[in-house]
Amino acid sequence: MIAIRSRSNVEKRQDHLHPLVDQVRQVEAAMVQIGLKGVDIPHPSSLKEYLIAHPDILEVVIYATEIARLHFGGNAQLSLEVYSDPEIDDNYVTLYIRQNEHDDNLMKQIKKIRKAYESMLVDKSGWFLVTTDFRTPV
Numbered sequence: 001m002i003a004i005r006s007r008s009n010v011e012k013r014q015d016h017l018h019p020l021v022d023q024v025r026q027v028e029a030a031m032v033q034i035g036l037k038g039v040d041i042p043h044p045s046s047l048k049e050y051l052i053a054h055p056d057i058l059e060v061v062i063y064a065t066e067i068a069r070l071h072f073g074g075n076a077q078l079s080l081e082v083y084s085d086p087e088i089d090d091n092y093v094t095l096y097i098r099q100n101e102h103d104d105n106l107m108k109q110i111k112k113i114r115k116a117y118e119s120m121l122v123d124k125s126g127w128f129l130v131t132t133d134f135r136t137p138v
Contacts, residue, residue: 027051030058037069039078039095046082050093054126061093061128064117068095068130071113075099077137083129092127098137106132 027048031041041047051058061080068078077098084091097110113130121128 023055024048024052027055027058030062034062034065034080037065038074039065039069039080041080043081047080047093050082050091050126054124056124057093057121057126057128060117060120060124061095063120064113064128064130065095067113067116068097071109072097092129094128095130096135097130097132098135099132100136102132102134
């Protein structure tokens, strides 16, 4: 006689967690990849939390940070952060471009980068923006 064992609640919960675990690993790997390209991530826990909540923008963030790094090379600090609007309950991922001496064409350059990724944000659950805060690199 063959004994048939039903799956325990723990096993069922573990199956449910696998996609989340995979998602967390994917976000962590992407953050490492972005950091290796010379992009600063000053608050990794808030970025990780946002990207886990909005995994559909991860590809956009990776793509835009690569474009920005190629465009600016070593002439700018790139800082990937979660911006929290103080006036309304809204936050989103922001890639800040910071230069020692601000180029007069900086906003035009940023708009070119935005144009390269903005169509990828359609129907996404989160938001992403490349901009500058006109601060000097830290």
